Amino acid sequence: MLTRILTGAVMLLVAIPVVVFSNTMALEITVALLSATAVYEMMNCLGLKKNYFLSVPSYIIAVILPASVRNLDKLDSPWLVIFAVVYIYALYALACAMFSQGKIRFKDAAKAFFSTVYIICGFSCLVATRAFNHGTFLLVMVVAVAFATDIFAYFSGMLFGKHKLIPAVSPKKTVEGAIGGTLISAAAFVGSGYLYSMLYHTGKPNVFKFFVCGCALSLVSQIGDLIASYIKRERDLKDYGNLFPGHGGVLDRFDSVIAIAPILYIMLDANLLSVFG
Secondary structure, eight states, rough: HHHHHHHHHHHHHHHHHHTTTSHHHHHHHHHHHHHHHHHHHHHHHHTTTTTTHHHHHHHHHHHHHHHHHTTTGHHHHHHHHHHHHHHHHHHHHHHHHTTTTTTHHHHHHHHHHHHHHHHHHHHHHHEEEEEETHHHHHHHHHHHHHHHHHHHHHHHHHOOOOOOEETTEEEEHHHHHHHHHHHHHHHHHHHHHHHHHHHHOOOOOOOOHHHHHHHHHHHHHHHHHHHHHHHHHHOOOOOSOSTTTTTTTTTHHHHHHHHHHHHHHHHHTSSOOOOOO
């Protein structure tokens, strides 16, 4: 427990300047490094780390997209560029399997492609969210909701948990914990919005939209956590890595964040959530 607390304190100390200077390349560099590390952990988990024809391009894309996503907004068709990169990567992975004459199996190419795209979409949307109005608040909220859901679900489950959620994937998680984590995190999301509006004199947040958004993000956070646990159990691993002592690897700590970030980005880009006013 002491190790987890100390590691968490160090992570917070590193995160604060990144958030403060998130309008600079500090955010892109940090997220790109996390993205590449997460993809490396996934390749290792899937047994593809030494399959360099698949793993190396995955690392490259994991760095390039999060590092350049904010600059793509300056182009006439940013989504066309992203689509082209993803499509070419898919074509390349399938071609590797085809030309390898059985050395690279189709299922390995599919695993590398889908896991890499899932990870880089999450980290890229984390960077892209910063470009919206009140982007710093939104950036903090993505991470805060993910961590808060984990904490509140744990304590809710410990106090009220009776019914197992998905014991085959995560034996300790309960239905009551999931509900408690969702509702308390959503309430905290609303409270954070009000606090931010008072400190920075913005319009008051829409309580209903904030609460619904908070619930949706919290639920997705738990799904992201369970997906990461499911993959680990399929591969008989305890943690994806040991970069963060007591917490595991990047995927162990950011599995919920990369699930939440695209959902929030979609809500904002589709005007489903007006943040303030």
